[in-house]
Amino acid sequence: MSAPTASTVPLLRAQNLAKRFGGLMAVADISFDLYGGEILAVIGPNGAGKTTLLNLLSGLYRPTTGQLQLMGRDVTNLSMEERCHLGLGRAFQIVRPFPEMTVLENVTVGALFGKSGTSLGTARAQAWELLEFTGLSAHADKPAHELTLLQDKRLEVARALATQPKVLLLDEVMAGLRPGESQEAVELVRRVQAGGVSVLFIEHIMPVVRDLAHRVVVMDAGRVLAQGTYAQVVREPRVIEAYLGSEMSSEVGVEAEVASGAGH
Numbered sequence: 001m002s003a004p005t006a007s008t009v010p011l012l013r014a015q016n017l018a019k020r021f022g023g024l025m026a027v028a029d030i031s032f033d034l035y036g037g038e039i040l041a042v043i044g045p046n047g048a049g050k051t052t053l054l055n056l057l058s059g060l061y062r063p064t065t066g067q068l069q070l071m072g073r074d075v076t077n078l079s080m081e082e083r084c085h086l087g088l089g090r091a092f093q094i095v096r097p098f099p100e101m102t103v104l105e106n107v108t109v110g111a112l113f114g115k116s117g118t119s120l121g122t123a124r125a126q127a128w129e130l131l132e133f134t135g136l137s138a139h140a141d142k143p144a145h146e147l148t149l150l151q152d153k154r155l156e157v158a159r160a161l162a163t164q165p166k167v168l169l170l171d172e173v174m175a176g177l178r179p180g181e182s183q184e185a186v187e188l189v190r191r192v193q194a195g196g197v198s199v200l201f202i203e204h205i206m207p208v209v210r211d212l213a214h215r216v217v218v219m220d221a222g223r224v225l226a227q228g229t230y231a232q233v234v235r236e237p238r239v240i241e242a243y244l245g246s247e248m249s250s251e252v253g254v255e256a257e258v259a260s261g262a263g264h
């Protein structure tokens with residue numbers, strides 16, 4: 001995908017973020033910007049620190065050092081809830097709706113959580129719109145535990161959107177989906193971005209990264225190994241090297257060949 005025109009102030013700016021667990025620097029030094037209208041992928045081998053980074057961005061963890069700005073405001077020491085109210089939404093890899101509540105109720109809770117002072121009626125109306133947007137309106141009255149995995153993921157995105165984020169953080173939303181289903185999920189993320197929400201996502205499935213991301217940050221051992229377009233990063237020798245021995249090495253190797261035009 002071609003990159004949108006970047007506005008001057010990034011929506012999200014990570015500066016030298018680090019997170020230590022005992023003797024381990026899970027995130028050692030990460031800096032990047034996310035601009036309005038962008039879809040940014042964070043990739044890297046297992047243990048690279050991607051989930052820890054997402055936890056630092058959402059506010060689940062406080063960084064050991066470094067800073068995070070949201071729309072120019074320092075949010076490093078704000079809680080998850082405070083960041084959410086300022087426009088940072090998150091959907092989780094492990095989907096966790098309230099299982100006994102209906103699909104509509106689950107999204108309504110998200111709408112009530114996102115903006116203080118929203119009436120129940122307004123929240124329900126917003127939730128309906130989001131069920132239509134995410135293709136779940138036919139399942140509005142079902143208890144959430146009756147949904148399929150793909151529908152669960154749609155629900156998770158709807159709940160996150162209900163908080164009216166400017167930036168949506170997605171943690172491996174394609175995990176466990178069949179190819180046709182991940183294509184549907186890709187379309188949903190595109191529609192989210194087209195609706196004015198910037199997206200940062202962690203993903204292991206390289207074709208999804210290639211199809212969806214305007215820009216890619218490659219992490220390894222808690223650091224940024226490379227950043228750029230998908231075509232740029234997959235031909236970086238240090239990226240290919242970092243993936244050697246991981247289950248993605250063949251995928252990256254193939255993509256690198258494609259990117260460099262090898263074999264033509």
Ligand SMILES: Nc1ncnc2c1ncn2[C@@H]1O[C@H](COP(=O)(O)OP(=O)(O)OP(=O)(O)O)[C@@H](O)[C@H]1O
Pocket residue numbers: 021024025026044045046047048049050051052053
């Ligand atoms: N809460 C924690 N306490 C201690 N160590 C942790 C904790 N969370 C993560 N780690 C360690 O930090 C490193 C980075 O883990 P993280 O889960 O962020 O990597 P990842 O890139 O998301 O990996 P994967 O692709 O396998 O999910 C790993 O060595 C992991 O064992």
